[in-house]
Amino acid sequence: xxxxxxxxxxxxxxxxxxxxxxxxxxxxxxxxxxxxxxxxxxxxxxxxxxxxxxxxxxxxxxxxxxxxxxxxxxxxxxxxxxxxxxxxxxxxxxxxxxxxxxxxxxxxxxxxxxxxxxxxxxxxxxxxxxxxxxxxxxxxxxxxxxxxxxxxxxxxxxx
Amino acid sequence: xxxxxxxxxxxxxxxxxxxxxxxxxxxxxxxxxxxxxxxxxxxxxxxxxxxxxxxxxxxxxxxxxxxxxxxxxxxxxxxxxxxxxxxxxxxxxxxxxxxxxxxxxxxxxxxxxxxxxxxxxxxxxxxxxxxxxxxxxxxxxxxxxxxxxxxxxxxxxxxxxxxxxxxxxxxxxxxxxxxxxxxxxxxxxxxxxxxxxxxxxxxxxxxxxxxx
Numbered sequence: 430x431x432x433x434x435x436x437x438x439x440x441x442x443x444x445x446x447x448x449x450x451x452x453x454x455x456x457x458x459x460x461x462x463x464x465x466x467x468x469x470x471x472x473x474x475x476x477x478x479x480x481x482x483x484x485x486x487x488x489x490x491x492x493x494x495x496x497x498x499x500x501x502x503x504x505x506x507x508x509x510x511x512x513x514x515x516x517x518x519x520x521x522x523x524x525x526x527x528x529x530x531x532x533x534x535x536x537x538x539x540x541x542x543x544x545x546x547x548x549x550x551x552x553x554x555x556x557x558x559x560x561x562x563x564x565x566x567x568x569x570x571x572x573x574x575x576x577x578x579x580x581x582x583x584x585x586x587x588x
Numbered sequence: 589x590x591x592x593x594x595x596x597x598x599x600x601x602x603x604x605x606x607x608x609x610x611x612x613x614x615x616x617x618x619x620x621x622x623x624x625x626x627x628x629x630x631x632x633x634x635x636x637x638x639x640x641x642x643x644x645x646x647x648x649x650x651x652x653x654x655x656x657x658x659x660x661x662x663x664x665x666x667x668x669x670x671x672x673x674x675x676x677x678x679x680x681x682x683x684x685x686x687x688x689x690x691x692x693x694x695x696x697x698x699x700x701x702x703x704x705x706x707x708x709x710x711x712x713x714x715x716x717x718x719x720x721x722x723x724x725x726x727x728x729x730x731x732x733x734x735x736x737x738x739x740x741x742x743x744x745x746x747x748x749x750x751x752x753x754x755x756x757x758x759x760x761x762x763x764x765x766x767x768x769x770x771x772x773x774x775x776x777x778x779x780x781x782x783x784x785x786x787x788x789x790x791x792x793x794x795x796x797x798x799x800x
Contacts, residue, residue, distance in 0.1 A: 434625075434664040434671035437657075439610050444598060447606045464613045471622045474669055 432480050435471060442484050443467075445548075446491050452528050453495040453543055462494040469494070488548065489558045492540055499536045530580045531573075537561070538573030545570040614672050624668035626677025627660070632689050634778045637755075639678045639685070642667060645699030646681045648752050651778070667703055685755070691785070694722035696756045709735055710747040717748065720761040723786045727765040741765075749773070755782065 446466060450459035469490050477486070531539060537559065544555040545566075556566040617623050625647065627640040638656050640648040640663055647667060650659045664671050675682075680698055687693040705711050716734035720726045732744035748759040749771070760782040764770045769789065772779035783789045 431661075431665055432669035434660040435669055436660065436672050439613075439672070443606050443610045444603065447602075447609065448598070460609055463609055464616060467610075467613045468617060468620065468622065471617055471670060471672075 432474065432477060433483075435474055438470070438483055438487065439467060442487050445484065446487055449488060449491055449543065449548060450495060452531065452547055453492075453539065454498045455528075455532065458498055462491065462498055465494045466491040485550075485554065485558060488544075492544070492558055496536050496540065499539070527577075530577055533580070534573045534576060537565075538569045538576070541566055541569035542573035542577070546574070611673075614674055615676070617672060618674050618676050622670060623672050623674050623677060624670035625663050626672060626674030627656075627663075628673055628675040628678045628682065630678075630682045630685055632685065634781060637685065639681050640671075641677045641681055642701045642703065644701040644703075646753060646756060647701040647703055649754055649756060651754075651773075651775070681756075688755070689785070694786075698756065700753060700756070704752040705750075709737065709740070709743065710750065712736060713744045713747040714751060714753075714757050714759075717751075717759055717762060718757045720758060722758075723788055725761050725763050725783070725788050728762055728770075729765050731762055745771075758782075761786075761788070 443463075447459060447463050450462045450466070453459070454462055466487065470487055531542060534542065540559055541555055544550045544558055545552065550558065552563050552566045552570070555570065556563040559566060559569075561569070614623070618626065625640055625642055627638055627648075629652065630637050630639055635651050638648070638650045638652040638659060639646070640650075640659075648659065648663060650656070652659065660671055684693060684696050684698050688696065702711060702714075705714055712735035713731050716731045717726075719734075720731075728741040728744045728748075729738065731748075732738055732740045735744065735747075737743070744762075748762055751757055751759045754760070760772060760779045762770070769776060769779050769783060780789070
């Protein structure tokens, strides 16, 4: 099969992958997750069988890295009192308040919300990317959105 | 549902940050041995040259137009899809090219990777060409003979036309036995420039080679 040069994947999708990671794990952790994502992709690339959706493939890997990061975060006790809320200004965040709220959701709900409402993927695509059923994808996105709405009554999360 | 949750805005600052992050990711890939073909560009008096290297050595040189995409696809298809812009991988070859164009070296010592040339006549023609010394020329008939088929001058010309490593494998040193300097892709002025640089011909033999 003819795969495009990896450099092209990097150039075409690096911005979306980074933005997805910024809203998923915050600006600081996004840089590590970004490198991990593309290094994993590069390792697997020569054996890739289906090149029809390379963006989806990269986002799937990025999602796995984000999930790993969230799991690690839950295990790690954070010295909340000593550390300022954010070490770096969130210049890349459209709405820091909202993304902070998103990052309090349980991992699957968080991933489902970001994929469905931020990346605008269909439930079928969300299911495929997260490796869950379409019903589970819908339920996770719904539950995540419901919680966000209750956390931020002023925030227009629905349309 | 669109725009219900706007993504972080893509501005120049973000784009630049992501570009730098991409480059540092490639540097890490290089250290971890994940780059199969690394390429970058070098400016020469003949224009911008794309330099591509595998772990084994220099695999491709190409005078790149504004879009190197076609050459990169060719490399992805015939060597490996793990093709990345990796200036570290090409550093040695680029330094030698700079030295050659500055007149400081007469011979390239960079290792070559022949992956893009099939074994057989073509390969033998290019190897015979690689043995032509700086400052001298040979003919299509002669290199065909050294490759084992003295009457295959035309086929030798085709093999030289497909030379993946111009300059370093000096196909510009092969000229027609009937006189003149012959072809060089679509750019005989480059051939004339190189032969003059090496002192193999005088300027009046080719007119004004600097003008394409």
